[in-house]
Amino acid sequence: MFKILSEKPQDAATIEILLDECFGKDRFTKTVYTVRKNLFPIWELSLVARSDEGELLASIRYWPLLVGNMHDAILLGPIAVQPSHQGEGIGVALIRYSMEQAKKLGHKRVILVGDPEYYERFGFVSAADLGLELPGPVERRRFLIAPLEEGALDGVSGMVSGNPAAEMMRG
Template identity: 50%
Template sequence: MTFDLHRTFLAPVAPAPSTRPALAILDETPADFPAREALLDAAFGPGRFLKTCERLREGRKPASGLALVAKDDEGELIATIRLWPIFAGGRRPALLLGPLAVAEHARSLGLGAQMIRASLARARALGHRAVLLVGDEPYYRRFGFAQRFTEKLILPGPVERARFLGLELAAGALEGAKGRVSAAPPIPSVTLPRAA
């Protein structure tokens, strides 16, 4: 129940009916892979594999607990976001955000912002200290991303400098960061012994 504070007394006001579909932000599972790939293909096309940030993701897994999807009330995957372990110059641990994609029919729902906020909150709770990305500064500025955090960092390929942004989840996490951004080592596969 909400209250109308514009009146001289407090009167209950019925909540406005929601026109947004119900959705849930969940951990990505292996079963989500086909729908996730189809969504990324629709959003970015085949050129997505040529992007500089892809060099930091190839052959690696997203950071533990930081691969999220959103599904509507019918179970359709309508958004995806992943954060990847990287080093922000030298051996300074950080995360790389992306790709973020939202199904075309759901782009006016503010779902992209919800996905970003959920992933950053989870990254902070897991003890991560900094996030880098390549994206539109006017969009990502509202989440605290700024070019000043990446001025002395270099990505492993071409990128528009104005789109290379950083965010400190912990104060000072990117202070003095300089040099090449590199991928964290791949997580080795563990082979379990077979039962005799």
């Protein structure tokens, strides 16, 4: 069994080790890292899963974005589950819970780069087909977006960029 909790500052080092394990050290060269540069994660949506014994099993973070300099969005990622605990439902639980929280906080749409076969169950569709772009190379089929309310993808297209102002507004 596991619990979903807010990430604490003291979790950061353990999360870095988990991310290295899941994505390798070359993860920093990915286009999503370019987008996240100079951003802080949205703290209300920075969550971990812990075992009953308190071991950190998984992490998820989100980041504030703008699409086409007009529409707010949030970037999901990275999500990582400890290899020895993958396939136990932790990833699905973390994504479902965090997307519900994001909706409650008033966020309208979620963007990510990931396997469509995994993410379509959460409502993700092709972002490239809607005319969204990323400022770097990305495998077209893995560039995805999900609405958090009806109509939230209508008219949303253009270049995706980080939105540091969203953090400033949070204060």
